[in-house]
Amino acid sequence: MRAVVIQFPGSNADFDALHTLRDVVGVETSYVFHKTPTLPAGTDLVVLPGGFSYGDYLRCGAIARFAPVMADVRRHVERGGLLLGICNGFQILTEAGLLPGALTRNAHLRFECRDVLVRVDADGPFTQDLRGRVLRLPIAHAEGRYQADEATLQSLESKSLVAFRYVPAAAPDARLPANPNGSLHDIAGLYGGPRRNVLGLMPHPERMAEPILGGTDGRLLFHSAVRAALAR
Amino acid sequence: MSREPAVTPELAREHGLTEDEYATALKAIGRTPSFPELGVLSVMWSEHCSYKSSRVHLKRLPTKGPRVIHGPGENAGVVDIGDGWAVVFKMESHNHPSFIEPYQGAGTGVGGILRDVFTMGARPVAVMDSLRFGEPSHPRTPGLLRGVVAGIAGYGNAFGVPTVGGEVQFDAAYNGNILVNAFALGLCRSDRLFLGQAKGVGNPILYVGARTGRDGIHGATMASAEFEEGEEAERPTVQVGDPFMEKLLLEGCLEIFAAGVLEGIQDMGAAGLTSSTVEMASRAGNGVELWLDRLPRRAKHLTPYEILLSESQERMIMVARAGEEQRVLDICAKWDLDAQVVGRVTDTGRFVVRATPGYDPLSGAPWPDDPPVVVDLPVDLLTDAAPVYTRPCVEDSRLTDRYGVDATGLAFDPRSDLLELLSAPNVGSRAWIYRQYDHIVRDGTMVRPGAGDAAVVRLYCEDERGRREKLIAMSSDCNGRFCELDPRTGAAMAVAEACRNLACVGAAPIGLTDCLNFGNPQRPEIMAQFRDAIDGIADACKALGVPVVSGNVSLYNETTEQGGPRAVLPTPTIGAVGLFEKVSDVVGAGFRTAGDHVFVLGPRGDDRLGGSEWLTRRTGRVCGRPPSIDLAAEAALQSLLVRAAREGLLASAHDCAEGGLLVALAEACILGQSGAVLSLPAEYAVTPGGLFGEDPSRVVVSVTPYVLELFSRRVAEAGVPCAFLGRVGGASLSLEGVASWGLDEMREAHASALDDIVGR
Numbered sequence: 001m002r003a004v005v006i007q008f009p010g011s012n013a014d015f016d017a018l019h020t021l022r023d024v025v026g027v028e029t030s031y032v033f034h035k036t037p038t039l040p041a042g043t044d045l046v047v048l049p050g051g052f053s054y055g056d057y058l059r060c061g062a063i064a065r066f067a068p069v070m071a072d073v074r075r076h077v078e079r080g081g082l083l084l085g086i087c088n089g090f091q092i093l094t095e096a097g098l099l100p101g102a103l104t105r106n107a108h109l110r111f112e113c114r115d116v117l118v119r120v121d122a123d124g125p126f127t128q129d130l131r132g133r134v135l136r137l138p139i140a141h142a143e144g145r146y147q148a149d150e151a152t153l154q155s156l157e158s159k160s161l162v163a164f165r166y167v168p169a170a171a172p173d174a175r176l177p178a179n180p181n182g183s184l185h186d187i188a189g190l191y192g193g194p195r196r197n198v199l200g201l202m203p204h205p206e207r208m209a210e211p212i213l214g215g216t217d218g219r220l221l222f223h224s225a226v227r228a229a230l231a232r
Numbered sequence: 233m234s235r236e237p238a239v240t241p242e243l244a245r246e247h248g249l250t251e252d253e254y255a256t257a258l259k260a261i262g263r264t265p266s267f268p269e270l271g272v273l274s275v276m277w278s279e280h281c282s283y284k285s286s287r288v289h290l291k292r293l294p295t296k297g298p299r300v301i302h303g304p305g306e307n308a309g310v311v312d313i314g315d316g317w318a319v320v321f322k323m324e325s326h327n328h329p330s331f332i333e334p335y336q337g338a339g340t341g342v343g344g345i346l347r348d349v350f351t352m353g354a355r356p357v358a359v360m361d362s363l364r365f366g367e368p369s370h371p372r373t374p375g376l377l378r379g380v381v382a383g384i385a386g387y388g389n390a391f392g393v394p395t396v397g398g399e400v401q402f403d404a405a406y407n408g409n410i411l412v413n414a415f416a417l418g419l420c421r422s423d424r425l426f427l428g429q430a431k432g433v434g435n436p437i438l439y440v441g442a443r444t445g446r447d448g449i450h451g452a453t454m455a456s457a458e459f460e461e462g463e464e465a466e467r468p469t470v471q472v473g474d475p476f477m478e479k480l481l482l483e484g485c486l487e488i489f490a491a492g493v494l495e496g497i498q499d500m501g502a503a504g505l506t507s508s509t510v511e512m513a514s515r516a517g518n519g520v521e522l523w524l525d526r527l528p529r530r531a532k533h534l535t536p537y538e539i540l541l542s543e544s545q546e547r548m549i550m551v552a553r554a555g556e557e558q559r560v561l562d563i564c565a566k567w568d569l570d571a572q573v574v575g576r577v578t579d580t581g582r583f584v585v586r587a588t589p590g591y592d593p594l595s596g597a598p599w600p601d602d603p604p605v606v607v608d609l610p611v612d613l614l615t616d617a618a619p620v621y622t623r624p625c626v627e628d629s630r631l632t633d634r635y636g637v638d639a640t641g642l643a644f645d646p647r648s649d650l651l652e653l654l655s656a657p658n659v660g661s662r663a664w665i666y667r668q669y670d671h672i673v674r675d676g677t678m679v680r681p682g683a684g685d686a687a688v689v690r691l692y693c694e695d696e697r698g699r700r701e702k703l704i705a706m707s708s709d710c711n712g713r714f715c716e717l718d719p720r721t722g723a724a725m726a727v728a729e730a731c732r733n734l735a736c737v738g739a740a741p742i743g744l745t746d747c748l749n750f751g752n753p754q755r756p757e758i759m760a761q762f763r764d765a766i767d768g769i770a771d772a773c774k775a776l777g778v779p780v781v782s783g784n785v786s787l788y789n790e791t792t793e794q795g796g797p798r799a800v801l802p803t804p805t806i807g808a809v810g811l812f813e814k815v816s817d818v819v820g821a822g823f824r825t826a827g828d829h830v831f832v833l834g835p836r837g838d839d840r841l842g843g844s845e846w847l848t849r850r851t852g853r854v855c856g857r858p859p860s861i862d863l864a865a866e867a868a869l870q871s872l873l874v875r876a877a878r879e880g881l882l883a884s885a886h887d888c889a890e891g892g893l894l895v896a897l898a899e900a901c902i903l904g905q906s907g908a909v910l911s912l913p914a915e916y917a918v919t920p921g922g923l924f925g926e927d928p929s930r931v932v933v934s935v936t937p938y939v940l941e942l943f944s945r946r947v948a949e950a951g952v953p954c955a956f957l958g959r960v961g962g963a964s965l966s967l968e969g970v971a972s973w974g975l976d977e978m979r980e981a982h983a984s985a986l987d988d989i990v991g992r
Binding site: 009010012013015016019020023035050051052054055056057110111112113114138140142175204206207210212213214 | 390476673
């Protein structure tokens with residue numbers, strides 16, 4: 001299996017994704033610079049990492065979707081290749097139209113970094129056999145409030161494309177809301193693409209994949225993706 | 233272009249030069265300086281750049297050690313962490329700008345310290361912020377706190393460096409002058425360091441990064457004067473930050489470093505282009521010539537004076553090896569960075585600036601030939617020959633009057649007082665703040681903010697030789713109240729506490745950085761505070777065997793009020809860095825397992841309440857006789873903690889700090905989500921001093937019964953006093969014969985500490 005992590009100017013969780021894939025999960029992984037027109041041959045998984053692409057001075061992800069590399073990322077998705085957008089990567093996916101809806105400013109208007117609980121609510125290549133599991137994953141974002149019109153939300157629900165939903169924690173985090181940003185339907189992550197091969201999520205699975213970082217729940221998504229790639 | 237004003241003694245005074253200083257300059261130059269030359273002199277001789285009041289005292293700090301690769305004098309200190317790797321760190325203030333414009337002021341403070349670190353060739357991997365605000369009820373406090381925290385978050389989060397720790401204190405003495413001290417740490421190979429030197433006569437000088445504008449002109453001079461009422465209108469002197477540009481600059485610089493084409497590099501910080509090029513020339517014993525016509529700029533009709541003094545952010549000066557210019561320019565193009573050759577290194581020992589009057593490259597016209605000289609000054613006049621003052625020091629005679637205050641006649645109820653202290657802004661949870669910081673980016677944060685006495689970060693050391701992991705801890709500390717009541721002891725206690733926090737998590741200290749925030753040095757009482765604080769830091773460094781490797785001085789943190797000058801509490805903030813031997817050494821602060829034995833390690837202390845949070849809340853002022861510190865006992869305690877951690881003997885360790893012993897016990901319960909059944913040892917009295925006094929050198933530890941015998945043996949060998957308190961367990965903290973507190977009520981009190989300032 002072969003994975004690439006796209007480096008947009010302003011990507012800053014590119015190392016986190018590379019490190020987890022390469023050093024924790026053992027996948028051959030390399031960076032691909034945003035000015036590169038084509039992905040390396042044999043790419044199974046493309047990761048759009050967290051960060052502030054192009055500074056995010058406009059809407060988050062609004063400029064990144066025009067990056068030269070994105071045309072080939074689209075072709076990769078059409079071929080059925082795996083595409084994972086984490087945090088800013090999720091924002092880029094919605095701006096690029098690869099996932100519906102939009103991620104807007106958190107309801108409380110502040111950047112928020114903490115662990116949340118999310119429930120796996122859909123099957124797909126990144127969540128094989130995980131449906132119903134509650135995972136502890138960290139968030140770190142200011143614009144993660146998922147919004148879409150009613151018809152889109154109904155469609156997402158009826159097609160079971162809501163991959164992750166924020167769920168309440170038991171005490172002692174009771175002062176903090178389960179849904180950290182005001183997302184509609186408590187949506188934390190979505191499936192899309194022709195074969196559910198696109199996943200966007202606000203939490204950072206690549207920052208919760210080693211015991212010394214506080215847990216290993218995030219590793220599950222990457223192991224699932226490795227299984228999916230090997231099965232192709 | 234507006235005409236330049238004539239240089240007169242009055243204009244020199246307006247630039248902050250004293251009559252004597254101006255006379256010295258005239259004599260050295262042999263003529264009246266040009267207007268841009270006056271600007272250059274004024275910033276280079278400002279307190280901020282020249283350290284003219286502090287220099288004579290800073291020499292007394294211990295700066296050497298077996299691990300020290302570069303001590304003070306470079307952009308940041310460098311300490312060896314073994315196997316060919318080093319950490320680069322420094323702390324710096326951005327106090328004045330943050331008070332005027334909190335978001336940009338704090339953000340550019342972070343940006344500046346990050347550049348100081350990556351200028352040396354290191355990738356920044358952790359940031360801490362030490363903040364001081366006025367009293368919680370002051371009308372400006374909520375807005376300043378919100379703005380500063382948002383500014384730090386806005387810069388650090390976008391740049392992609394985790395903000396892993398720091399501290400916040402509130403006191404009325406900071407009502408008119410807040411403190412924003414930013415610490416950054418980077419990782420680099422110890423054989424690939426870059427220095428701020430203009431080496432090699434004839435080598436090209438390159439400008440890289442953001443274009444120059446008018447922002448921040450005279451920032452350094454502003455930071456060298458006290459505020460007068462109404463000076464918040466100085467907003468145009470505050471710099472504006474662009475963390476995206478900084479991120480590109482970082483990646484571009486790291487790639488240029490790897491290409492091996494640079495002789496020297498320095499960021500443009502305070503006093504911008506002038507300070508960076510002059511300092512580089514000075515360190516290399518060379519001169520420089522700059523061609524301002526070629527300088528990338530974003531504002532029209534900039535004058536030489538404005539260009540030389542602009543503090544536009546995210547800019548670097550590089551000296552490349554002759555012939556390698558294009559390599560630098562190509563890498564900059566890859567990262568979409570502006571870059572230009574703007575001068576060359578000379579052998580004249582002079583700072584020469586050329587600019588064509590009225591020419592503006594933004595007009596599209598080509599560079600004129602042979603631009604005339606507008607500045608020609610000796611480099612050493614601006615650096616080594618800058619004024620140095622041994623200012624008079626007189627201790628404040630009124631200080632000891634305050635020592636008479638004690639707990640006599642003050643209301644004391646252990647049960648409600650503990651809950652009050654846990655919910656106090658100076659004691660309780662800082663989660664509202666650190667949740668706004670990305671504290672986990674780069675996959676290294678092992679102990680997050682609020683989870684331990686110090687932040688613990690894994691360093692991922694990777695190069696062509698392979699990959700290895702290192703683990704470090706960092707902490708920042710200073711209690712300005714103790715420093716106010718006894719500057720020497722207070723400063724020693726700041727060093728001791730910062731290092732104790734490292735020891736509590738299991739790390740041995742390897743180096744310190746300091747950020748010395750004081751009032752107006754021209755007042756002898758302030759200068760005495762400064763002198764004594766330096767001696768206190770030196771005392772503690774010697775006792776604990778840890779050097780100061782970098783630092784920053786911020787003076788004039790003072791406001792002129794109707795009743796006279798009001799200075800901040802003397803605040804010598806200490807940033808300490810420690811190294812672990814292995815991952816299993818890391819110790820948390822919270823109780824872990826029911827049945828573990830709880831002890832307090834360290835000397836008993838004398839229960840003095842001076843400067844404590846309890847007494848300050850009860851009396852409304854900083855008063856009382858402050859605690860003393862036995863530095864030999866402190867050193868023994870810290871060695872014991874590190875040894876016990878390495879041998880796996882500690883289930884938890886937590887320092888007694890603000891709020892004293894009882895607060896430390898409550899925090900260990902809250903963090904561990906566990907109660908404890910305890911009783912006070914016979915030598916502790918149920919008095920305010922016994923429960924809430926803030927004597928230093930005390931640590932609450934818990935130990936699993938299986939290793940008790942080994943633990944006791946190590947304690948006895950170390951000769952550290954150790955008192956048994958009881959056992960971990962239950963859903964409340966129960967102190968026999970005193971009171972009991974439910975876990976939920978303690979947690980709620982602790983979590984609510986900032987609610988009244990910023991809301992839930």
